Amino acid sequence: MEKRSETTIHDIARELNISASTVSRALNNNPIISEPTRKLIEKTAKAMGYRPNILAANFRTKRTNTIGVMLPLINRHFFSSVISGIEEVAYDQGFTVTISQSNDNFEKETKIAQTLFSNRVDGLIVSIGMQTTNYDHLKLFAEKKVPLVFFDRVVDKIKAHKIIVDDYRGGFKAASHLIEQGGKRIAHIGGPLNLKIYQDRLSGYKDALEKAGIPVNESMLVHNSLTREDGTNAIKRLLQNPEKPDAIFCANDTTALSVILYLRKKGIKVPDDIMVVGFSNEPFSEVVTPSISTIKQPGFEMGKKAAELLIKQIKQKDKPVRYKTLVMPTELVIRESSVKNRNK
Amino acid sequence: MEKRSETTIHDIARELNISASTVSRALNNNPIISEPTRKLIEKTAKAMGYRPNILAANFRTKRTNTIGVMLPLINRHFFSSVISGIEEVAYDQGFTVTISQSNDNFEKETKIAQTLFSNRVDGLIVSIGMQTTNYDHLKLFAEKKVPLVFFDRVVDKIKAHKIIVDDYRGGFKAASHLIEQGGKRIAHIGGPLNLKIYQDRLSGYKDALEKAGIPVNESMLVHNSLTREDGTNAIKRLLQNPEKPDAIFCANDTTALSVILYLRKKGIKVPDDIMVVGFSNEPFSEVVTPSISTIKQPGFEMGKKAAELLIKQIKQKDKPVRYKTLVMPTELVIRESSVKNRNK
DNA sequence: TTTTAAAGTGCAATCGATTGCACTTTGGTG
DNA sequence: CACCAAAGTGCAATCGATTGCACTTTAAAA
Numbered sequence: 001m002e003k004r005s006e007t008t009i010h011d012i013a014r015e016l017n018i019s020a021s022t023v024s025r026a027l028n029n030n031p032i033i034s035e036p037t038r039k040l041i042e043k044t045a046k047a048m049g050y051r052p053n054i055l056a057a058n059f060r061t062k063r064t065n066t067i068g069v070m071l072p073l074i075n076r077h078f079f080s081s082v083i084s085g086i087e088e089v090a091y092d093q094g095f096t097v098t099i100s101q102s103n104d105n106f107e108k109e110t111k112i113a114q115t116l117f118s119n120r121v122d123g124l125i126v127s128i129g130m131q132t133t134n135y136d137h138l139k140l141f142a143e144k145k146v147p148l149v150f151f152d153r154v155v156d157k158i159k160a161h162k163i164i165v166d167d168y169r170g171g172f173k174a175a176s177h178l179i180e181q182g183g184k185r186i187a188h189i190g191g192p193l194n195l196k197i198y199q200d201r202l203s204g205y206k207d208a209l210e211k212a213g214i215p216v217n218e219s220m221l222v223h224n225s226l227t228r229e230d231g232t233n234a235i236k237r238l239l240q241n242p243e244k245p246d247a248i249f250c251a252n253d254t255t256a257l258s259v260i261l262y263l264r265k266k267g268i269k270v271p272d273d274i275m276v277v278g279f280s281n282e283p284f285s286e287v288v289t290p291s292i293s294t295i296k297q298p299g300f301e302m303g304k305k306a307a308e309l310l311i312k313q314i315k316q317k318d319k320p321v322r323y324k325t326l327v328m329p330t331e332l333v334i335r336e337s338s339v340k341n342r343n344k
Numbered sequence: 345m346e347k348r349s350e351t352t353i354h355d356i357a358r359e360l361n362i363s364a365s366t367v368s369r370a371l372n373n374n375p376i377i378s379e380p381t382r383k384l385i386e387k388t389a390k391a392m393g394y395r396p397n398i399l400a401a402n403f404r405t406k407r408t409n410t411i412g413v414m415l416p417l418i419n420r421h422f423f424s425s426v427i428s429g430i431e432e433v434a435y436d437q438g439f440t441v442t443i444s445q446s447n448d449n450f451e452k453e454t455k456i457a458q459t460l461f462s463n464r465v466d467g468l469i470v471s472i473g474m475q476t477t478n479y480d481h482l483k484l485f486a487e488k489k490v491p492l493v494f495f496d497r498v499v500d501k502i503k504a505h506k507i508i509v510d511d512y513r514g515g516f517k518a519a520s521h522l523i524e525q526g527g528k529r530i531a532h533i534g535g536p537l538n539l540k541i542y543q544d545r546l547s548g549y550k551d552a553l554e555k556a557g558i559p560v561n562e563s564m565l566v567h568n569s570l571t572r573e574d575g576t577n578a579i580k581r582l583l584q585n586p587e588k589p590d591a592i593f594c595a596n597d598t599t600a601l602s603v604i605l606y607l608r609k610k611g612i613k614v615p616d617d618i619m620v621v622g623f624s625n626e627p628f629s630e631v632v633t634p635s636i637s638t639i640k641q642p643g644f645e646m647g648k649k650a651a652e653l654l655i656k657q658i659k660q661k662d663k664p665v666r667y668k669t670l671v672m673p674t675e676l677v678i679r680e681s682s683v684k685n686r687n688k
Numbered sequence: 689t690t691t692t693a694a695a696g697t698g699c700a701a702t703c704g705a706t707t708g709c710a711c712t713t714t715g716g717t718g
Numbered sequence: 719c720a721c722c723a724a725a726g727t728g729c730a731a732t733c734g735a736t737t738g739c740a741c742t743t744t745a746a747a748a
């Protein structure tokens with residue numbers, strides 16, 4: 001029977017009649033080890049089928065080369081794009097990525113945070129859940145000086161880097177565009193207001209109306225959790241208004257889609273009768289008929305930036321850090337759902 | 345200044361004048377520790393802000409309670425659904441999930457496998473990349489008896505549990521449906537044939553034609569990497585055939601979408617002129633016009649099954665394992681793109 | 689009353705890589 | 719020729735939790 005246990009650096013040391021510290025240094029390309037010695041050790045390690053046991057190294061160095069990521073839902077396109085961006089940078093920088101989804105559940109989010117702390121991830125990237133209003137489980141990381149980066153749904157009360165999009169300008173652009181397209185009775189289907197991203201989208205929308213001299217009509221505002229069902233319920237409600245909207249700015253594409261499907265069913269034409277703009281540029285928005293105008297937010301880029309900031313903070317652990325809030329630009333993508341008389 | 349270093353079980357032991365092994369056992373609910381002692385230790389641990397350092401435990405027990413997942417692309421809907429299913433089961437069973445994407449790049453896939461092995465993940469869930477034809481980097485896990493589960497794109501040469509969909513029946517159903525809808529010149533846009541999933545889809549398609557007495561016309565077959573661009577190129581090629589198709593079975597929805605968009609541009613009507621069926625039920629397939637008939641594959645369920653099988657194998661490490669291949673059923677979802685004269 | 693078994697706790701080796709400090713050898717300079 | 723500095727390698731403590739085996743105490747049974 002072949003050797004049962006794993007080959008360790010002690011085995012290699014014994015084989016070559018040198019010390020384990022020499023072997024460790026050689027395999028880590030430490031320059032104080034001479035080239036001939038290093039080459040001999042590398043050759044022997046390969047021949048003996050040596051595979052490092054990172055657990056021992058992690059234990060001794062108190063580092064894991066692992067980034068923790070916690071976000072609400074992995075299979076939402078935006079979040080999976082962010083993850084993809086994080087993973088790409090992490091891989092290039094020699095980090096692995098451990099991912100957990102909170103399902104917008106505060107208790108699960110708290111448990112995950114505790115687990116990631118115990119697992120001693122080198123840093124954590126977080127987008128908090130819809131329900132989260134207490135942040136003690138995240139303050140732990142700040143207290144223990146574990147680097148933390150928030151993205152999308154961020155926590156102002158905790159000092160950390162933050163990657164957000166310009167939700168305010170996105171809301172402003174969306175509403176401005178609808179105004180420019182002739183909209184006069186512009187509704188808004190928004191998200192829960194404990195989250196700043198939806199506060200900001202609302203603010204931008206309001207300021208755009210104000211700038212155009214159009215008073216904000218509170219009956220034109222609906223706030224919910226932005227599910228497909230919520231979208232349908234919201235448009236039903238808006239259509240019951242005595243004064244009906246001729247344009248709607250939705251805080252995400254999911255509700256924009258629900259709106260469009262419902263209006264189609266009712267024989268109300270988008271954009272001719274009611275114009276629609278969404279937010280976040282889901283993949284389906286391009287291919288649905290009419291295609292949906294939307295505010296594009298760069299998930300993949302956000303993920304890359306988050307990972308870059310986190311890894312820089314990890315590597316410069318002893319340096320004082322000046323926390324940044326990166327505001328990724330939003331871009332209005334004009335498609336069919338907000339442009340009338342488009343006969344090309 | 346507060347205590348600089350972390351509280352360890354030695355600190356708790358010293359505080360209570362008991363041994364560290366007692367503290368360790370108490371915090372792990374070992375029944376040989378008496379109830380009053382255990383309660384006292386738990387109370388003191390909380391008061392002292394103790395947080396376990398899992399690195400030491402992992403090192404000693406040679407376990408990490410971590411599942412590795414390696415797949416081509418995180419931000420593809422199918423894969424992110426699978427990840428979501430994996431994470432849900434993993435979380436319930438007390439495991440964390442570390443995810444890496446290979447980007448269908450063999451060299452990256454190899455490096456990731458090596459890293460995950462060094463990181464001593466307890467088990468690995470894999471979907472191999474488009475280019476992968478050598479499996480040595482994965483055989484390592486089998487050799488070292490690290491539990492391995494393949495899903496979707498699996499490797500027959502390595503003994504492991506496999507989670508696949510019934511690609512053959514999916515292809516068969518798709519082609520049968522097109523025949524039932526009156527298709528006589530049925531084309532196939534398929535994937536790279538080093539991957540069994542695309543071989544099986546093709547086999548199912550061929551057998552359905554054969555069963556209907558329709559000869560397979562090799563000029564009606566195009567194989568590529570199933571990108572949007574590939575889809576466009578494929579339909580262009582098929583339209584140059586002297587004998588043009590009246591139906592197309594695409595091996596994924598991405599190429600089905602490309603086909604539909606291209607035909608729309610050419611003024612060729614789907615499904616009236618050419619019927620289309622895709623595969624995998626992307627979210628956009630429901631909302632595009634015409635909506636795309638497709639073969640649905642249950643990503644989230646596959647993820648759950650993969651994690652369940654892997655964790656069972658991890659927990660019963662010393663038991664001999666009988667490897668299973670789970671074949672998840674595929675379901676034909678009939679939408680507008682394959683039903684002519686649909687005026688409801 | 690003595691002996692034995694069970695309950696409860698303690699000792700310290702262990703896991704494997706890292707790394708601060710120590711030691712040896714070699715070559716160059718005064 | 720002697721001294722010093724640099725190059726190269728070695729020693730062993732360390733990280734913190736786990737756990738096999740040992741020891742003590744207590745209670746029950748003979």
